[in-house]
Amino acid sequence: MEQVTSVSQLSDVRPTDWAFQALQSLVERYGCIAGYPDGTYRGNRAMTRYEFAAGLNACLDKVAELVTAGTSNLVKKEDLQKLRRLQEEFAAELATLRGRIDVLEARTANLESNQFSTTTKLNATVWFNLTSAFPTGDIRAERSRTAPDSPFAAPTRDANNRPTRVERGQPETTFSYYAFLTLNTSFTGKDSLVTQLVFGNGNSPANELVSAGFYNSWGTPFLDQTGTPTANVVGIREMSYTFPVGDKIQVAIGPRLNYYRYFDGNRFTFFMKGATSFNSNGSTLLNAVDRGSGAAVTWQVAKPLKLTAAYMAENTEFLNPAVFNTASNPREGLFNSSNTITAQLEYAPTNSFNLRLIYARSSLKPYNGFIGGAVGEPLPYGYADDGFGGRVRDSGADAFVVNFDWLLGRNFGLFGRYSYGQLEINPVNRDRSGGDIKVQSFQVGMGFPDIGKKGALGVLSFVVPHDYISGRRFLLAGGGNGGTQYEVEGSYYYPITNNIAIVPAFYAIFNANNFDGNPTVFVGNLRTQFSF
Known part of the structure; x- marks a missing residue:
């Protein structure tokens, strides 16, 4: 008054x-x-x-x-x-x-x-995960024969130039936790300094079945992870400062920007309430820099159009800083590390429909001589060599993504993504010819908001995470025997109170690791979510 x-x-x-x-x-x-x-x-x-x-x-x-x-x-x-x-x-x-x-x-x-602070607000979210994976037989995976239990050790090529393969059996059920502590500070009421801490101890059972380089990909709930290189150790997931420039422009800068605050959003696949697996939360091909050092600019061009552009150099919290976090390493630095330039045009004519067009140009560094793993997109995990087991140089890559969500009624909506990626292969050995890996991915699904209770969300998702168009000969891990993996996922977010929710989820993975003879893998996850 x-x-x-x-x-x-x-x-x-x-x-x-x-x-x-x-x-x-x-x-x-x-x-x-x-x-x-x-x-x-x-x-x-x-x-x-x-x-x-x-x-x-x-x-x-x-x-x-x-x-x-x-x-x-x-x-x-x-x-x-x-x-x-x-x-x-x-x-x-x-x-x-x-x-x-x-x-x-x-x-x-x-x-x-x-009070904690006159300018800072503290929020926390904690997740408990009970997860099981049930392969209907032994799963063939491309892994090192000398370290078959490691999902990181790269395979070698045998006498027939084929990546080495191992058989993986039934993993055990796991019960783990994951947590965010987020400090939001505002000095003017319009700006925001975000500091987000993360810790956890999750190692999902499906990681026992994946080919090398596919750790935390298919069959793994996004929130069933450690969040840092070492379990039960607190790390900084985000650190950024956002401020307005005029009425229509927001600028964010920081040593650890969260890429997905700005790109590839979707009302039905956001991990807090929507689709739950790594492969369903977002494009599997889009970007090699989950968190990075740099800047992002968002411009509300007109009411239905919003343009976002960013430069980020790799500085991801869950990667080993002895090898990664190249943006803060003076030997590679902000502009000579793995990095990406991304632009997104979002069209939202109504509150019920959103269309996003995304392009990313990346410069990728090989680690241990190969492109891939968690910093290999648009190569969707796995590893790429020169086609003969040899090392490769820095590589350029392009990714294109179309992403939409459409709320058709109070309790029903549709969503989808199409992604296309191209990765250049530049062999260290000058006598070897290079080339490109071209790959695409698809996702379509249905969302059911407020089903059973206001605030609830049911999601059904079908995903082809990596369909290789050409360049399969360069795949040291991920090519399989030429098959195409596809996945079906269902999840239901149910809020018990304003602070507690349960989220059962079920996945079925067919042709796992791109081996068309692999048995089907079923994954069940029960998540309890606490927000305060």
Whole structure:
């Protein structure tokens, strides 16, 4: 409520209103009437005796102020008599109101003396994950024969130039946790300094079945991970500062920007409530830099169009800093590390439909001589060599993504993605010819918001995470025997309270690791989510 000095400031009060003169007197003679922030009085709204007592108390205080100031000639005798009668009639409500104010002031003082910060808000989210993977037979995977239990050790090529293969059996059920602590600081009310801490101990069972380089990809719930190179160790997931430039532009800078705050969003696949697996949360081909050092600019071109562009150099929290985090390494630095330049045009003509067109140009460094792993997109994980087991040089890559979500009704919507990627292969051995790996991926699905309860979300998703068009000869891990892997996923986010939710999810993976003879793998995950 805002104080007014003239009844003309109240836009919904007219001289023809039956109480106009009374209001005019209270406003202009005593100054004890307040309006709403939008300039209205809303005189037809019903009020409680406590609300009336609050208004009466304001007028009593104003009269006392006028008398004390020696301006009692402004206060009419009959007005004082009326106020005394009202004061007697509402004595109980006034006493209660003063008591409530005293309690509120005491609570406010206590909060101010014990608050964490006047500028910073702390939010936390914790997830418990119970996960099982059930292959219907032994799973063939391309892995090192000398380290078959490692999902990171690259295979070698045998006498037939074929990547080495191993058989993987039934993994055990796991129960793990993952957590975010997010500090949001604002100095002006329009800016935001984000510091997000992460820790966890998840190692999902499907990681026992994947080919080398595919750790935390197919069959793995996104929230079933450690979040850092070492389990149970706190790391910094995000650190960035966002501020406005005018009314239509937002600029974000930082040593650890979260790529997915700016690109490839989708109402039905966001990991907090939507599709739950790594392969369904976003494009499998789009970007090798999950978190990076750099800047992002978002421009609201016009009401339906928004343009976002960013440069980020690799600085991802879950990768080993002894090998990765190249943006903060002076030997490679901000502009000579694995990096990406991305642009996204978003078209949102209504609240129910969003279309995103994304292009990313990346410069990728080989690690241990090969392109791939978690920093290999548009190579969707796996490893690429020169086609003969030899090492490769830095490589350029392009990715194109079309992404939409469409809410067709209160409880039903559609979504989809198409991604295309091209990765250059530049052998270290000058006698070897290079080439390109060309790959595409597809995703279509249905969303069911508010099914069963307001705030709930059911999702069904079909994904082909990597369909190689050409260049399969360069794949050291991921090519399989020429098959094409595809996945079906279902999940249901159910909020028990405002702070607790459960999320059962079920996946079926066919032709795992791109071997068309591999048995089907089923994965079940039960997630409990705590937000506070």
